[in-house]
Structures are given as structure tokens and as C-alpha cells.
Amino acid sequence: MTRRKPDLDPLSRRERQIMDIVYRRGQATIREVLDELPDPPTYSAVRALVKVLEDKGHLRHTQDGPTYVYAPTRPRDRVATSALAHVVDTFFGGSASDAVAALLDLDGRELSREELDELGAMIEQARKEGR
Structure with a gap:
């Protein structure tokens, strides 16, 4: 069988946890993600992970006042x-x-x-x- 390249870069355990939260909610802010993560890291660490997910193409954001709201890019x-x-x-x-x-x-x-x-x-x- 031929191997297919995944549509998007694979995720780390913590990135999967973040994506699960965003999929479950439909969209989420960093604070909402942080509040739902098990054994959460710092706010800055979550913000950095969400940025990585954006760079990998898994998330996109819109701005609601000073707050970024993140949503999945694909169903x-x-x-x-x-x-x-x-x-x-x-x-x-x-x-x-x-x-x-x-x-x-x-x-x-x-x-x-x-x-x-x-x-x-x-x-x-x-x-x-x-x-």
C-alpha cells in the first residue's frame, strides 16, 4: 500500500488536548482553553501552543476586541x-x-x-x- 501524507502536521499530546477543547466548544479563547486543560501549563505556554497550532494550519483566529478567538480550520x-x-x-x-x-x-x-x-x-x- 502507498503511504499517504497526512493533511496536517501531527499533533503532540498537549496539542491534541487543545484541539479537543476547541472542537468541543466550536471556538475558544486562550483563557477558555487554559480553564479546561488537565494539569494546565502557564497562560504563556498555552498561547505558544495555540500559535504552533495556527502555524501548523489546525487553528485560525478572529479578533473580538482585544481577545483572539480560535476555531478549527477543518471539520x-x-x-x-x-x-x-x-x-x-x-x-x-x-x-x-x-x-x-x-x-x-x-x-x-x-x-x-x-x-x-x-x-x-x-x-x-x-x-x-x-x-
Whole structure:
């Protein structure tokens, strides 16, 4: 399989935490991010991390008076698909079937009958479409 380059630069753990907050809220100020971060660093450190996320293309800002308000540049589902493709390439050699097998084998995470039926339907649809 050919490896695809992720749409955006990968994120550090702290950058992912910040993006989770911004996605959950829809938009956020530095103060709002700081208030929701677990074991938060300093205000200046959060501001620097948000700037890095802007530079990487994950966030954009608008100005509301003296305050910058940050929002994601791409919808969460599009970023999730790109991140998942990166994980499949990196940890499963590009094999979707190996990745799905690993997901099905996660300890403590049993799929319901409805979820299994839904997965079966998606696989059937992919077959029909030649994917």
C-alpha cells in the first residue's frame, strides 16, 4: 500500500488536548482553553501552543476586541479520517484489515450486535463500490 501524507502536521499530546477543547466548544479563547486543560501549563505556554497550532494550519483566529478567538480550520471528521489513515500507515503497514482486526480485539470493548451489523453493511458497500 502507498503511504499517504497526512493533511496536517501531527499533533503532540498537549496539542491534541487543545484541539479537543476547541472542537468541543466550536471556538475558544486562550483563557477558555487554559480553564479546561488537565494539569494546565502557564497562560504563556498555552498561547505558544495555540500559535504552533495556527502555524501548523489546525487553528485560525478572529479578533473580538482585544481577545483572539480560535476555531478549527477543518471539520473534525475530516481531520479524524486523516489521522486514522496515518495510524493505519504507521502501525499497520497500510493494512486496513489489520487495523480493523486490532480494533475488534481491544480488551473490554465489545461491539454490540447493531455495531457489528453496521460494520458488515459498510464492508458490503465497499465491495460494491470496488474499494
